[in-house]
Amino acid sequence: MTQAHSTPRITGVILAGGRGSRMGGQDKGLLELHGRPLVAYLLDALQPQVDAILINANRNQARYQQYHYPVISDELSDYQGPLAGFAAAMQAAQTDYILTIPCDAPELAADTAARLLTALQDEQAEIAVAHDGERLQPVHALIPVSLLPSLQAFLAKGDRKIDLWYSQHRMASADFSDCRRMFRNINTPQQQAELAAEIPLNPSFAKGDAIPLGASVPPFAKGGLGGISLPVIGVCAWSGSGKTTLLTDVIPRLKAAGLNLTVIKHGHHQIELDSPGKDTYRFREAGADQVLLVSRKRMAMMQECKTQREPELVDVLRFVNRDCADLVLVEGFKHTAIPKIEVHRPSVGKPLLYPNDSTVIALATDDMTLDVPAHITKLDLNQSDSIAEFILQWRTRQLAPVTNTSATIHTAPSCADARDPSSLSITEARSRIMANLQAVAPALKRPLRDALGQVLAHAVISPLNVPNHVNSAMDGYALRSDDLPGDDCRAYRVIGKAFAGQAFSGECGKGECVRIMTGASMPVGTDTVVMQEHTEAGAEGYIRIGTGHRAGQNVRQAGEDIAQGSTVLPAGHRVNPADLAVLASLGIAEVSVIRPLRVAFFSTGDELRSIGETLAEGQVYDSNRYALYGMLQQLNVEILDMGVVRDDPASLETALQQAAAAADVLLTSGGVSVGEADYIKGILAKLGQINFWKIAIKPGRPLAFGTLGKALFFGLPGNPVAVMVTFLQFVQPALLKLAGETDYEPLLLDAICQSRLKKQPGRTEFQRGIVRREAGKLVVDKAGYQGSGVLSSMSKGNCLIILPEETATVEPGDVVQVQVFGWSG
Ligand SMILES: Nc1nc2c(c(=O)[nH]1)N[C@H]1C(S)=C(S)[C@@H](COP(=O)(O)OP(=O)(O)OC[C@H]3O[C@@H](n4cnc5c(N)ncnc54)[C@H](O)[C@@H]3O)O[C@H]1N2
Ligand code: MOO
Numbered sequence: 001m002t003q004a005h006s007t008p009r010i011t012g013v014i015l016a017g018g019r020g021s022r023m024g025g026q027d028k029g030l031l032e033l034h035g036r037p038l039v040a041y042l043l044d045a046l047q048p049q050v051d052a053i054l055i056n057a058n059r060n061q062a063r064y065q066q067y068h069y070p071v072i073s074d075e076l077s078d079y080q081g082p083l084a085g086f087a088a089a090m091q092a093a094q095t096d097y098i099l100t101i102p103c104d105a106p107e108l109a110a111d112t113a114a115r116l117l118t119a120l121q122d123e124q125a126e127i128a129v130a131h132d133g134e135r136l137q138p139v140h141a142l143i144p145v146s147l148l149p150s151l152q153a154f155l156a157k158g159d160r161k162i163d164l165w166y167s168q169h170r171m172a173s174a175d176f177s178d179c180r181r182m183f184r185n186i187n188t189p190q191q192q193a194e195l196a197a198e199i200p201l202n203p204s205f206a207k208g209d210a211i212p213l214g215a216s217v218p219p220f221a222k223g224g225l226g227g228i229s230l231p232v233i234g235v236c237a238w239s240g241s242g243k244t245t246l247l248t249d250v251i252p253r254l255k256a257a258g259l260n261l262t263v264i265k266h267g268h269h270q271i272e273l274d275s276p277g278k279d280t281y282r283f284r285e286a287g288a289d290q291v292l293l294v295s296r297k298r299m300a301m302m303q304e305c306k307t308q309r310e311p312e313l314v315d316v317l318r319f320v321n322r323d324c325a326d327l328v329l330v331e332g333f334k335h336t337a338i339p340k341i342e343v344h345r346p347s348v349g350k351p352l353l354y355p356n357d358s359t360v361i362a363l364a365t366d367d368m369t370l371d372v373p374a375h376i377t378k379l380d381l382n383q384s385d386s387i388a389e390f391i392l393q394w395r396t397r398q399l400a401p402v403t404n405t406s407a408t409i410h411t412a413p414s415c416a417d418a419r420d421p422s423s424l425s426i427t428e429a430r431s432r433i434m435a436n437l438q439a440v441a442p443a444l445k446r447p448l449r450d451a452l453g454q455v456l457a458h459a460v461i462s463p464l465n466v467p468n469h470v471n472s473a474m475d476g477y478a479l480r481s482d483d484l485p486g487d488d489c490r491a492y493r494v495i496g497k498a499f500a501g502q503a504f505s506g507e508c509g510k511g512e513c514v515r516i517m518t519g520a521s522m523p524v525g526t527d528t529v530v531m532q533e534h535t536e537a538g539a540e541g542y543i544r545i546g547t548g549h550r551a552g553q554n555v556r557q558a559g560e561d562i563a564q565g566s567t568v569l570p571a572g573h574r575v576n577p578a579d580l581a582v583l584a585s586l587g588i589a590e591v592s593v594i595r596p597l598r599v600a601f602f603s604t605g606d607e608l609r610s611i612g613e614t615l616a617e618g619q620v621y622d623s624n625r626y627a628l629y630g631m632l633q634q635l636n637v638e639i640l641d642m643g644v645v646r647d648d649p650a651s652l653e654t655a656l657q658q659a660a661a662a663a664d665v666l667l668t669s670g671g672v673s674v675g676e677a678d679y680i681k682g683i684l685a686k687l688g689q690i691n692f693w694k695i696a697i698k699p700g701r702p703l704a705f706g707t708l709g710k711a712l713f714f715g716l717p718g719n720p721v722a723v724m725v726t727f728l729q730f731v732q733p734a735l736l737k738l739a740g741e742t743d744y745e746p747l748l749l750d751a752i753c754q755s756r757l758k759k760q761p762g763r764t765e766f767q768r769g770i771v772r773r774e775a776g777k778l779v780v781d782k783a784g785y786q787g788s789g790v791l792s793s794m795s796k797g798n799c800l801i802i803l804p805e806e807t808a809t810v811e812p813g814d815v816v817q818v819q820v821f822g823w824s825g
């Protein structure tokens with residue numbers, strides 16, 4: 001069981017250290033009900049509620065140790081009462097709190113820890129103690145380990161009274177008046193017999209399993225199974241969603257897997273299986289409380305419920321025959337804390353239940369585009385096989401033998417965790433990659449046109465001025481600025497014409513002008529042009545010009561665009577169509593460019609097939625090589641597509657070595673996670689220098705980076721969207737830098753997000769979006785389902801919405817940054 005990090009961690013302590021004086025000195029924890037020791041009942045009930053368990057026993061330690069939990073003894077000798085047990089437990093516990101329970105009251109409520117914790121937090125107290133409505137039950141308590149010094153000092157003074165020690169601290173009492181049964185303990189053999197009679201266990205339950213099985217319910221869920229150990233899974237849904245259909249679909253599949261199944265259905269109405277006139281009906285009518293109808297083939301039990309309250313699942317489970325219950329499927333009991341599969345059809349028009357029901361572990365839906373949180377498995381409602389498979393796997397996990405001696409599973413961080421302290425931040429990962437790169441490829445002279453899209457090896461210096469002569473920017477009349485009209489219109493004599501490429505050879509004096517065309521050199525003496533639209537014809541051979549003109553207007557100076565000797569384009573610049581024109585305007589015929597990078601790639605995976613092949617069960621077409629091809633094409637690199645390599649260490653080794661010999665950069669996809677066919681990291685560690693990183697991003701968490709021979713290596717994760725995202729975020733900037741490009745920065749734009757984007761702080765997330773302009777502003781919507789294998793939303797989208805590490809859920813109207821795909825803009 002794992003606990004949310006925010007809830008304090010609790011060790012459950014079963015206090016079995018007493019003398020059992022009134023039971024003739026018997027060890028009460030080992031007293032049996034239906035052949036099963038009390039401690040076993042309590043372990044069943046306690047295990048789902050806490051992070052760890054300790055048994056406090058002062059004798060029979062070996063018997064308690066059979067339960068595989070640490071057994072601790074009091075430091076004080078001579079059974080000094082529960083406080084001595086508290087102290088021993090507080091010393092041994094590795095958690096913030098201990099939850100103490102006596103070993104002789106077997107009916108512990110499933111939400112004991114939750115109630116005590118709530119009372120503690122509500123009242124901001126130090127200690128929480130159970131109250132049964134009449135009096136305090138001081139041994140059912142939640143106590144912080146930090147009070148150990150206070151308790152030790154108290155005990156050192158010789159004090160033993162529990163209430164007195166509690167009175168020294170802020171104490172909250174938690175209400176358990178509705179489940180007073182849990183305080184019924186066994187002090188006499190008669191009470192033992194009474195309890196045995198009232199806890200009618202099916203004999204097949206009473207196996208005394210050292211480590212009990214049990215439905216794994218979320219911690220502190222209310223109304224659990226009271227410690228009954230059976231794999232129980234429920235189905236919940238709004239009516240009309242098809243719970244019964246789902247169950248009838250999966251039952252044959254589960255049967256086919258060899259399971260004996262019990263189904264429990266909660267009916268809200270009068271239940272009538274019998275009909276008037278039948279013998280059984282008449283027995284009931286006559287007043288029998290229970291009627292059993294049995295035959296060689298089947299048996300049925302009808303029992304009148306004496307109370308008017310709804311039965312609890314725990315009450316019903318007591319009737320289940322374990323021989324028929326390798327698995328118990330439950331329909332109804334939606335408020336009971338058992339693991340559940342929610343059935344959801346959007347067409348029913350009802351909200352999802354899982355947001356308000358922490359016991360839902362899976363969502364079976366006919367809308368696979370729904371986003372679900374990581375802790376919920378999404379199942380296709382139309383795929384009964386996979387739902388049955390999910391249930392089988394869930395059951396196997398429940399029944400797996402527990403080897404850990406604590407009640408907590410020590411989980412390792414995975415892509416399911418939003419925050420993983422062992423992951424690198426995206427900035428750190430990028431800078432580590434960039435620090436390892438240098439532009440390696442040598443320069444080549446290329447004819448101008450072939451330089452398009454290549455990176456300049458050297459700066460281009462201008463051999464001339466552009467424009468190379470002072471010329472007119474307009475069709476009009478050239479004249480001297482010191483001769484422009486003053487306060488009134490004036491007439492000027494037109495002394496000649498100047499065309500582009502055909503200069504006027506004379507000199508222009510006062511009172512004169514030259515008819516000039518755009519691009520023509522300015523005639524000697526002139527420095528200003530009046531557009532022809534701003535003149536009027538005068539007498540024969542004259543034009544008239546009005547006032548308001550500016551000296552030097554409409555004239556382009558020599559070198560105004562590019563001065564001779566200046567840097568036109570820097571080294572490391574990628575030549576674009578405008579650059580080609582600039583270079584041409586300088587009369588440059590060829591330039592030095594950096595040799596295009598050679599990038600080799602292959603996909604890994606036994607399940608991959610190439611286009612043209614037929615797919616067998618479980619196989620997929622290799623799409624990653626097409627994504628990589630497309631993105632590499634945009635970068636003007638030489639592409640070496642090496643196909644698909646099987647998940648076989650020898651083949652992978654050969655392919656990696658061949659690729660490293662042929663290319664500057666080597667990319668692979670797949671095989672970098674923790675699966676048993678994920679070999680890439682191991683092989684690279686053997687053949688080259690490898691860093692394997694987990695990066696705090698989604699998608700694209702696992703990434704291998706390093707060198708193999710002279711080649712740079714990127715082992716991208718296999719999931720198709722993770723490939724594209726990691727390529728854009730890490731490989732593309734690295735290739736551009738390696739190719740010599742110095743001025744690459746992805747263009748990030750601010751846009752108003754119109755969708756709700758669910759996210760937890762802890763990692764940078766990239767969601768596929770569609771950005772567009774609306775009412776003069778950039779707005780972005782989520783492009784659809786965001787699973788790491790879902791390519792359709794990548795293809796539909798035109799940008800990545802970048803949600804930085806510490807961002808939580810984005811609400812519509814929030815501003816986000818988007819990175820527009822190079823191929824969309
Ligand atoms: N126990 C854990 N399992 C996984 C974790 C984790 O943290 N713990 N992380 C998941 C994440 S996140 C990713 S991403 C993947 C990375 O897996 P691999 O790099 O080992 O990739 P594969 O296992 O080979 O494949 C994953 C997935 O992608 C499909 N795939 C692979 N190559 C291609 C291809 N060329 N074309 C189309 N589809 C491809 C493959 O069939 C698998 O479905 O690990 C997760 N697991
Ligand atoms: O998050 Mo993985 O890295 O599916 O993509």
Ligand SMILES: [Mg+2]
Nearest residue numbers: 671673675678
């Ligand atoms: Mg894998």
